[in-house]
Amino acid sequence: MPSSPPPRYVVRPSNAREQHRRVLWKGVAWLGCITAGAIVIAVVTLVRPGRFPVHRVDHQAQLSQLRARHKALKRKNEALKQQVANLKRSIQVTQIATRSLRKTLIKRDEAISNLRADLGVYTRLLGNTTRRKGLQVQKVSMQPVTGTRAWNLSIDLTQSIRRHSYTTGTLTLNVYGLRENKVVQLAWPDLGDHAQKNGLPFHFKYFKQLHTTIMLPRDFLPTRLQVQAKADNGNRITYTITWSEALNNHVTLAQGNAHAKP
Numbered sequence: 001m002p003s004s005p006p007p008r009y010v011v012r013p014s015n016a017r018e019q020h021r022r023v024l025w026k027g028v029a030w031l032g033c034i035t036a037g038a039i040v041i042a043v044v045t046l047v048r049p050g051r052f053p054v055h056r057v058d059h060q061a062q063l064s065q066l067r068a069r070h071k072a073l074k075r076k077n078e079a080l081k082q083q084v085a086n087l088k089r090s091i092q093v094t095q096i097a098t099r100s101l102r103k104t105l106i107k108r109d110e111a112i113s114n115l116r117a118d119l120g121v122y123t124r125l126l127g128n129t130t131r132r133k134g135l136q137v138q139k140v141s142m143q144p145v146t147g148t149r150a151w152n153l154s155i156d157l158t159q160s161i162r163r164h165s166y167t168t169g170t171l172t173l174n175v176y177g178l179r180e181n182k183v184v185q186l187a188w189p190d191l192g193d194h195a196q197k198n199g200l201p202f203h204f205k206y207f208k209q210l211h212t213t214i215m216l217p218r219d220f221l222p223t224r225l226q227v228q229a230k231a232d233n234g235n236r237i238t239y240t241i242t243w244s245e246a247l248n249n250h251v252t253l254a255q256g257n258a259h260a261k262p
Helices: 016-047 051-124 243-247 253-258
Strands: 136-144 152-159 165-181 182-186 198-203 207-213 222-231 236-242
Touching: 136 182, 136 222, 136 236, 136 243, 152 165, 152 198, 198 207, 222 243, 236 243
Parallel strands: none
Antiparallel strands: 136 152, 152 207, 165 182, 165 198, 165 222, 222 236
16 A cells, blocks of 8 residues: 655644743743833933932032132232232332432432532632631532543632732642552643643632543542642642542532641
């Protein structure tokens, strides 16, 4: 007999318990998926920016405090800058006032010196003192010539107004100083103009102002100035003053007497 083909369908007895188990596992798996999705959604929602209002309020408060502090420091900085500007302006005003005051004091000192010199001249002319008789050196002043070793000198001579006669004579200068660490004397021929080698002539009744220019060697350091005036009537005077006194232009008769060398 020919063999019959195997059947296409196999009928097996069903297992109800196995089916319930599979359904149960599928349900558990489905619930696990839902739970996991819910957990993921919750975590994502919680970590999203702006979900913590307490922390957001803290950051805003700190930012507000920093801004307020920055504004306060800025105002303080502006105030300090204004104080520094005021102090600088005050210092400038003080310096200007000080310079002006110094100029005023210098002018007043010069005016007082000139008044004293004039007073000495008038006193000398009037002959009110017994000390000041005959020919006298009233004032010596000196100015340097810029850029040279030359010096312009001005010498005032006076005599008492009670002497009604004229006084005639010559005036010479000597300069003492240092040259190569040695004391040296420069006489009038070494200082003055060759045209006036015998001295500066004078002829006056009450007072006379003489002007001359002297030239010093470059290696010579002056320390003293000596003035010699010789009248034709035999009256002769000699005054020695320091170089700095003559340079200050405030040497009058009273000071000259202190350094006089008869």
